[in-house]
Amino acid sequence: MSTIYEVSKLAGVSLATVSRVINNNSKVSDKTRQKVQEAMVELGYRPNSIAQSLALSTSNSVGILVSELSGAFFGQMMAGIEAKLRAAGKHVIITTGHSVEDKEKEGIEFLISRNCDAIILHVEAVTDDYLIDLSKGKTPIYLLSRWVEELSDNCISLDNELGGYLATQAVIEHGHVNIAYIGGPQFKPDAIDRLAGHQRALATNKIPFNAALYYEGDYQDTAGREGLKNLLTKNIPFTALVCANDEMASGAMTYARELALALPQQLSIIGFDNVIFAQHIYPKLSTIDNPILAMGHMAAKLILRDIYQIKCPLIKHFFKPKLITRDSIANIG
């Protein structure tokens, strides 16, 4: 790869002048500009953005840390962020944390050490204190789908508790009282909140929470299957199953059908997230809409505003989920 030095030599000008042509942030005579541009073309010159980053200590790129690269939820999230940022000419550097503390920290350090202008974090294992500490550093951090009071200006998050409440409430309104719940891993903040919402809905309706009708899954489809299997072994009858995400709801539904249960007549199921395929499973899955794409957009807008001084109207930090009614809940009683 040719360097700015070679260009300057070929064009017969100084380094500074070549730099001025590249960034055209300062007057350069047309004649000189032309000479330089011709030299750049001839050498196939491309600025080395590593060197630019070092000199500017800025990189025109923002880091994203997600738990996983696969899964409908993370796909939407990354796509949401990237679309807005790319439209503004910014690049995105993505890495993963796999929901384990060391890897999350390592990922964060990687992004910071790459001179990202800001980083967007979807972290689950790291503590609030760590994040607060981190926010005092040079690189601004933004939290997606996690709420830390002290960092609230930099948080974009969903009211997961409300979502959990709405899901269970929807099922109750169809007459169900015997309700099982397959939750997410209880070290993840959203999983905790969704469960809390479920319990609030039960309490509001004077239905006792029965720990035997609770199963903790890992948000994978296989956990839906395992969860339903496990719950059924207990021989406590239930007519509705609330799942903390759509993947687990799908897994449970598939397993229920293998058992020849009539759906939704014999078992009503509701999910959470409203990922695209929720409308393609049968019966079409009722669920809670998680506007993760919009939240991704919003995180990007926040950064565009704060970091790059591009004005973005309508900033919103806290999103409300809403119920999506489809065909997977039956009336009872």
Next chain:
Amino acid sequence: MSTIYEVSKLAGVSLATVSRVINNNSKVSDKTRQKVQEAMVELGYRPNSIAQSLALSTSNSVGILVSELSGAFFGQMMAGIEAKLRAAGKHVIITTGHSVEDKEKEGIEFLISRNCDAIILHVEAVTDDYLIDLSKGKTPIYLLSRWVEELSDNCISLDNELGGYLATQAVIEHGHVNIAYIGGPQFKPDAIDRLAGHQRALATNKIPFNAALYYEGDYQDTAGREGLKNLLTKNIPFTALVCANDEMASGAMTYARELALALPQQLSIIGFDNVIFAQHIYPKLSTIDNPILAMGHMAAKLILRDIYQIKCPLIKHFFKPKLITRDSIANIG
């Protein structure tokens, strides 16, 4: 952020010594090492990998360019690559091309200019010649899910033609002769190959290809719905529908059910890719397994071997798809 200079001052040693401690590639006495390490801890020092990159012109990271960040297929692909690379201590920088030429080129340039040690490309809009040209540059490139003969050592790809053939053949073996096809965008190599495979299967079985039973979709679920709607308006009877991916198959299936068609009795459907949710739609979708996760692993192994000299046995460049039989194809006649 503190620098190596501040560490050296605090520890009372030279820059070189600090660097030696960081990289421990040279003898440093235990006493000095300890002093330096204490200074690093006290200052919360983290090496700036941008500066390291510049000095070393290497970055311990590999770039990935995908068409989209969302979608089950890309999720699996990214996850496959990342898992293997991360296990070897390498980082991944992901960006997107959105299947449009300019954006693909821009993404590639971004990755190259970030000093990636190698880049993995899933590109669809850029020409073979461009790629061949690119491969002559300093940064090694690897192509995933695309075959360019001149670059075959750096390609990992699936026999899409065979996959298309297997899908249609599966349907024919169930007695179908009136077969519709919803393809992918015909500028994408895999979409072209899958269609070619479909046509070969028809030809092998002496079934003429009827252009009226072909619809070109965009690989999204909505295209499945639109495609089926469009095909039905033509009033040419068909009993089976082959889709070039699972998303479109799901969309078509959902629409078919809305029309109250009995599935699979009145319409057999087969997809392609075997994404996770294919087993959760109803009837469970028969499809063609696309081992994209394994292919991602393989791309990573190839790079580990070529670039980082980590020996990886069992390199394989060309993958064969296979038929996954589930419940979405009915016997006929």
Next chain:
DNA sequence: TCTCGCTAAGAGAACACTTTCTTATGTGGA
């Protein structure tokens, strides 16, 4: 014709590291 003032272009430091070359220190053998 001389000088003032403006603009285009150059010189060189800075960015945070790595690494080669060089020097200082200490050890062991004669």
Next chain:
DNA sequence: TCCACATAAGAAAGTGTTCTCTTAGCGAGA
């Protein structure tokens, strides 16, 4: 006791940019 040698540590150059000073050159006004 002296010298050779090994080894730890330092000095300084190099990596490819940007950017702040500084200077050269030119036109206009007196």
